[in-house]
Amino acid sequence: LSEMRSGGSKSESASLSLSVALGAAYGTAKSGTGIAAMSVMRPELIMKSIIPVVMAGIIAIYGLVVAVLIANSISPTVTLYKSFLQLGAGLSVGLSGLAAGFAIGIVGDAGVRGTAQQPRLFVGMILILIFAEVLGLYGLIVALILSTK
Secondary structure (H helix, E strand, C coil), X not given: CCEECCHHHHHHHHHXXXXXXXXXXXXXXXXXXXXXXXXXXXXXXXXXXXXXXXXXXXXXXXHHHHHHHHHHCCCCCEEHHHHHHXXXXXXXXXXXXXXXHHHHHHHHHHHHXXXXXXXXXXXXXXXXXXXXXXXXXXXXXXXXXXXXX
C-alpha cells in the first residue's frame, strides 16, 4: 500500500501541461486579438504591443520545466508520498499558470487597445502584466520545491 505504479505520475505530468498550456493559449489568443484590432488603426505599435503574447508564452515554459522534472523522476515503483508531492507540484504550476494566462490575456487585450488610443497607458499595462506573470512564477517556485523533495 505504500508504493504505487508510476502511471499516476504520468497522468499528473500530462494534466499540468494541459492546464498551463490552456492558460498560455488563452493569454496568447486574447492578447493577439487585441493586437489585431489595434493594428488596423496604429500599425506602428504592433512590435511594441507583442509583449503580452511573449509573457503568455513564458507561462507555458514554466509548465514544461515542471513536467520534465516530474517525468525524469518517474520510476517503476514510486512511493505514495512522492506521488502526492508530484501531484501537488503539477497542480500548483498548472492552476497558477492557468490563472496567470487568463490575467495576461485580459490585461494584454485591454492594455493594447488602450495604448493605441493613449500611449501613456503602456507603462501601466507592463506593470500589471508583470504582476500577472509573477502569479505563474509563484506556482513554479512552489512546484520546484515540491518536486525536488
